[in-house]
Amino acid sequence: MRSLAVGLLVAGTVLVPTGAANAGTTLGAAAAEKGRYFGAAVGTYKFNDNTYMTVLNREFNSLVAENEMKWDATEPQRGVFNYSAGDRIVNHARSRGMKVRGHTLLWHAQQPGWAQNLSGGDLRNAAINHVTQVASHFRGQIYSWDVVNEAFADGGSGARRDSNLQRTGNDWIEAAFRAARAADPGAKLCYNDYNTDGINAKSTGVYNMVRDFKQRGVPIDCVGFQSHLGTTLPSDYQANLQRFADLGVDVEITELDITQGGNQANMYAAVTRACLAISRCTGITVWGVRDCDSWRGGDNALLFDCAGNKKPAYTAVLDTLNGGSTPPTNPTGNRLRNEASGRCLDVNGANSANGSQMIIWDCHNNANQQFTQNGRALQVMGKCLDAPNNASAGTQVQIWDCSGAANQQWVFNSNGTISNAQTGLCLDVNGAATANGSAVIVWNCHGGGNQRWSRA
């Protein structure tokens, strides 16, 4: 389709990339370099979607069932267990060397109808039997179980949430943990909740329970922080996770998703950085693969767009994993990083002559990747980013003496594309290539990852 002869390009700049020696190229590999996992919640109903499976198998080294291991799925009738969908997820993960998180043994939501109608001792017995049966079935295959999910109330009370389970007696949670330990002694046992991401009344209620469990020898190994986040991250997010770790439990980020807005990539980076900074933070799970797979639909809260392209948030996470606890690249910096390739817009060979052509190259700090904005002009090396006059789709972008003309004016669009004011064509990595030295051209705007750029 794009006929430009990329092969004729001379080699790009000779600068050495600044990444870490063992930088991972996928979320799972990069997290593994840091002794952690990076997982996703999955649904078996997507397993025949090729784009979904490609991303899943490439990027993640841990899976959790989004719904398939919940009470309504695993015990639809009392004493009648169905593990087929859960087993499918476990088998897929294990055949690929991925970890599996178990989610969830007891929860006030997604209970089967028969359990919703029970109470008192009858419900307690049914609940503990459920824990025992399910944890026994998956024995030896689960890295960590969310034994109990969302048992604390929102708001300022710090108290338990009212539920049929809570009404069986305040000790229902510890009874569940003891049953889970007996059924699968090899699994880490977690308590999991939301709105516990910062230090607040609810997280302090959980904290007090965990401290009490540790003091009394109730078996608990980890706390899951769902981290379904909006547009701001609590400033004490890391401090909150750390105070739990200091109790002697692991912490895990279990259901991460973040509203897409101006701050999504930064927030994803900050969450990743917090986990890396806590030695007992063993991994991160995002709650779905692509934006369109998310239970939060319109929030576009995940790391891949609906077509499976990597979003800026993805690059932010990957860079943070690879950079250890170093802060991420300045989000308002002067480089323009291409989303699909993760590489930066670069004047080929650092040659400042008129007509020098634009490529992508590993992001670095040299002048041939520094673009300063002057109105709609993008200045680099004393010249301006320039699409040849009346360029047609497929023409390579270059630098030229600044003229102020429309072919040197660039519009930053809200979807991350950058279009030329003269032709309306978008800055595009030719052929959606990702290698160093790939040509940057103008092409009809389609909003794909090879046309999206963020400041870095």
Ligand code: XIL
């Ligand atoms: C959600 C799933 O993503 C949806 O598909 C389902 O309809 C409802 O549950 N906290 C949890 C998860 O612990 O189990 C929830 O998952 C999201 C909130």
